Amino acid sequence: MEKICVVGLGYIGLPTSAIFARAGYNVLGVDVSERVIEKLNRGEIHIEEVGLPEIVKQVVNEGKLRASVTPEEADVFIIAVPTPIHEDLTANVDYVISATKAIAPFLKKGNIVIVESTIPPRTMDDVVAPILREQGFDTEKDLYLAHCPERVLPGRILIELVENTRIVGGTTPEAAKQAADVYRKIVTGDVLETEAVTAEMSKxxxxxxxxxxxxxxxxxxxxxxxxxxxxxxxxxxxxxxxxxxxxxxxxxxxxxxxxxxxxxxxxxxxxxxxxxxxxxDINNSMPHFVTTQVHRLTAELDEPRVAVFGLTYKGNIDDVRESPALEIVEMLLDNKRYDLKVYDPHVQQEQVEFPLSSFEEAVKDAHLVVVLADHNEFKSLNSKELASLMKTPVVFDTKNCTHLDEEQLTVYRIGNLMNLKSIQE
Ligand SMILES: NC(=O)c1ccc[n+]([C@@H]2O[C@H](COP(=O)([O-])OP(=O)(O)OC[C@H]3O[C@@H](n4cnc5c(N)ncnc54)[C@H](O)[C@@H]3O)[C@@H](O)[C@H]2O)c1
Missing domain, CATH: 1.10.1040.10 (N-(1-d-carboxylethyl)-l-norvaline Dehydrogenase; domain 2)
Structure with a gap:
């Protein structure tokens, strides 16, 4: 059976390694983090994903999946490292560059090299291929280079890795075919072949x-x-x-x-x-728009007590990366006039730099509740309980997710602010 080397064992690389190993491949997972490697070799994982612990345990026990900080020779190499942005909003492809350099000494003619990381257009042709050419490979003949972007939804990764349609963009038509055939072994959805730059742009x-x-x-x-x-x-x-x-x-x-x-x-x-x-720019302006409405709502209060509900960038997850809610909280904290409480049942204290409160602490005597995430807990907020705990029963629901009784509370929604009135004690 073929051997696959997966570089980068995060939310994408780890489930991908596990699925290929379950399909019978001999998989080596590579990561720069010793912690990740040690855990994986014990059959344990460092991320949360439904169903993944069981599969990893099984394939590690069967010897189908191993982990190391160093790549080894293989038939197929898959790169799944991060691609964040720099402060100046340009793409940071340094991890892709270092992963490509790391596998280069282990490549042989006929190998398939796939980048799954989300990358700027032309990265395969202008960044990845030149690195491998410098190593003496003719990237049109000796290797099959392809970009196969990922479009899985966290929480459903194991299902979507198998069922989603995959786009495989080769730097040559033969590279697209060779790489697509790798995915056809594990994917039940369509596997569509195209050029690398088209795959990069589609994602x-x-x-x-x-x-x-x-x-x-x-x-x-x-x-x-x-x-x-x-x-x-x-x-x-x-x-x-x-x-x-x-x-x-x-x-x-x-x-x-x-x-x-x-x-x-x-x-x-x-x-x-x-x-x-x-x-x-419009989406980046929304935290300012939200805080402006909070200022307007509380303009006539001496010491406005505001409870923020929800910090994650979407509902029912624990991920606060790039979350606009964090920016809103920071803007409100900077404006010293607020007595601000923050509540999110999905977020742990160590994830953020300001104190988190319980539901009761947050709403007790609050003048205003601002909902910033559509967690199920907020969709089912109890109007009577909220109204009885708050000082002035006013809610600003920026996700339009609550089902509150507007006889008991005044509810403003982000798209319905036309009758906004400043809260009176
Ligand atoms: N997570 C998602 O839902 C998702 C969905 C679609 C696309 N993507 C894309 O997939 C790529 C990977 O994302 P992720 O969420 O798996 O990232 P992640 O941060 O969860 O994991 C990346 C892993 O790569 C390791 N790493 C970094 N540099 C390395 C190197 N040079 N060699 C070996 N390992 C290295 C890190 O230690 C980390 O364990 C990104 O480009 C991302 O945009 C992610």
Whole structure:
């Protein structure tokens, strides 16, 4: 059976290694973190993903999956290292470069090299291939280079790795075919072959599509406030059109995909990517928009007590990376007039630098609750309990997710701020 070397054992590389090992491949997982390697060799994992601990334990016990800090010779190499952005919003492909350099001494003619990390357009042709050419390989003949982006949803990774349609972009048509055949061994969905740059752009455009559409919804929320319209009603009615699907406004866009990937396009085609850049700017402006509404709501209070509900960038997860809620909390903390309490049942104290409160501590005597994440706990908030604990029963729901009784509480939604009145003691 073929041998696969997977470089980078995070949310993508580890499940990928486990799935290939379960399919019978001999898999070596490589990571720069000794901790990750030691754990994996004991059959344990360092990330949370449904169903993964059991599979890893099994394949490690069977000797199908091993881990090391050093690559070894193999038939197929898969790179799944991080690709964040620098402070100046340019892509950081340093991890991809160092992973490519790390596998280079172990490559042989006929090997397949796949990058799964999300990368800027032309990275396979302009960054990865030249490194391997410097090592003496003819990258059109000796090796098969391909980009196969990942589009799994955390929490469903093991299902989606197998069932999702995969796009495999080769630096040559033969490279696309060879790499696609690797995935055909584990994927039940379609495996579509294309060029590397097309695969790179498809992945980026999937996330950009969503970012741009969220920006449109956010712009609608702002316009609605000016014009005195309920944006949520507008969206509901417009979406009755068979070919319209307006997204939902919110406090901004976070996470390490939607808030990052569009910049990879902006960097490479700054002149042309105007809408993409503007959408990023609109989404980045939402934390300021939210805090402005909080200031307006509390303008007439001497010491406003505000409870923030939710810190994660989306509901029912524990991930706060690039979360707009963090920015909102920081802006409110900077403005010294607030007595601010923050509550998120999914976030641990060590994940953030300000104190977290329990539900009761947060709402007790609060003038205002600001909902920033659509956790199930917030969707089912009890109106009576909330109203009885708060000093003034006012809620600003930026996710339009609560189902509160508006007889008992005043509820403002991000797309429905036309009747906003300053809270009175
Ligand atoms: N997590 C997701 O849901 C998701 C979805 C689609 C695409 N992606 C993309 O997949 C890529 C990987 O993301 P992730 O979430 O798995 O990242 P991660 O941070 O969970 O894991 C990356 C791992 O790579 C290791 N690493 C870094 N440099 C290395 C090197 N030079 N050699 C070996 N190991 C190295 C790190 O120690 C870490 O364990 C990124 O480009 C990301 O944008 C992620």
């Amino acid at each position: 980026l455009m999937e996330n950009t599509f969503r970012d741009v559409n969220i920006a449109l919804a956010n712009e609608l929320a702002k316009i609605s406030q000016r014009l005195g319209v309920d944006a949520h009603k507008v969206i509901e009615l417009a979406n009755k059109h068979p070919r319209v699907n307006i997204h939902h406004p919110g406090p901004g866009v976070g996470g390490h995909c939607l808030a990052v990937d569009p910049y990879f396009i902006v960097e490479k085609a700054t002149e042309e990517a105007k809408l993409i850049k503007l959408s990023r």
